[in-house]
Amino acid sequence: MxxxxxxxxxxxxxxxxxxxxxxxxxxxxxxxxxxxxxxxxxxxxxxxxxxxxxxxxxxxxxxxxxxxxxxxxxxxxxxxxxxxxxxxxxxxxxxxxxxxxxxxxxxxxxxxxxxxxxxxxxxxxxxxxxxxxxxxxxxxxxxxxxxxxxxxxxRVADIPATARDIILDDVLGYYAAAADVPAFTLRDDTGAELARHGTGGPVVTGTRAAALAWLSGRSDGTGLSAATGPLPTLPRWL
Structure with a gap:
């Protein structure tokens, strides 16, 4: 929170x-x-x-x-x-x-x-x-x-970095406490781990803006990739 x-x-x-x-x-x-x-x-x-x-x-x-x-x-x-x-x-x-x-x-x-x-x-x-x-x-x-x-x-990519990261941390906190989140690891484009849910899921990688857009329901995951297949399906945010 x-x-x-x-x-x-x-x-x-x-x-x-x-x-x-x-x-x-x-x-x-x-x-x-x-x-x-x-x-x-x-x-x-x-x-x-x-x-x-x-x-x-x-x-x-x-x-x-x-x-x-x-x-x-x-x-x-x-x-x-x-x-x-x-x-x-x-x-x-x-x-x-x-x-x-x-x-x-x-x-x-x-x-x-x-x-x-x-x-x-x-x-x-x-x-x-x-x-x-x-x-x-x-x-x-x-x-x-x-x-x-x-x-x-x-676009979400137009949100300045400081504000974007505050909002991203907030959304990540929501998913950390949410039920029914599928297993996956989220990394930004520098390789830094942003979130880990469960074990054995795909590693999802992309920019922080792309991650925020996806997690907040503002995109279908454009700009993100999962090496082992499609992006996981998230429960609805808020």
């Missing part, structure tokens, strides 16, 4: 990811927003509606850490999904403004969170117990991978 420290460097990573997303959205039209994203069943508007609502939802967890009063990220999945759907069909300018404004409030919230609150225990929507340091990883992950999901020409 990946966490990163609440340092100026970490805050800059999130701010830079936000800037990259907003730059990608420059000139977005209503037709663009209504077009399909790379996520099944979601338009680009759904992705943007989700990102705009995720920021204050993560802010709820920061409030929990700051006050000690349990404040769930979302009341339940049905409410979360209904809110995303309700916002998904707004004009592009409103969608982009929502992403921008909620991102700015989230950035301020993390940068002003008291030191003691960073040691508090909270529970994100995914169910794990963690400190707010994990919230930084979750937000960075969502900003970068959903920029890819918008299908506006950005």
């Amino acid at each position: 990946k966490e990163i420290p609440p340092t100026p460097e970490s805050f800059r990573e999130i701010a830079a990811a936000t800037d990259r997303l907003l730059t990608a959205l420059a000139g977005l039209t209503d037709a663009d927003a209504a077009a399909p994203s790379a996520l099944p069943g979601w338009t680009r508007g759904h992705v943007l509606s989700h990102l705009a609502r995720q920021a204050p939802a993560l802010g709820n967890l920061l409030t929990w850490a700051r006050t000690g009063v349990e404040t769930p990220q979302y009341p339940d999945r049905a409410t979360r999904d209904a809110e995303i759907e309700a916002g998904a069909h707004r004009p592009a300018a409103e969608l982009v403004a929502g992403v921008r404004e909620t991102a700015a409030r989230f950035q301020e919230a993390v940068e002003t969170l008291p030191d003691a609150a960073w040691q508090a225990t909270v529970r994100p929507f995914t169910g794990e117990l963690c400190t707010p340091k994990r919230i930084l990883v979750i937000r960075l992950r969502e900003l970068e991978l959903h920029r890819v999901d918008l299908a506006l020409g950005h």
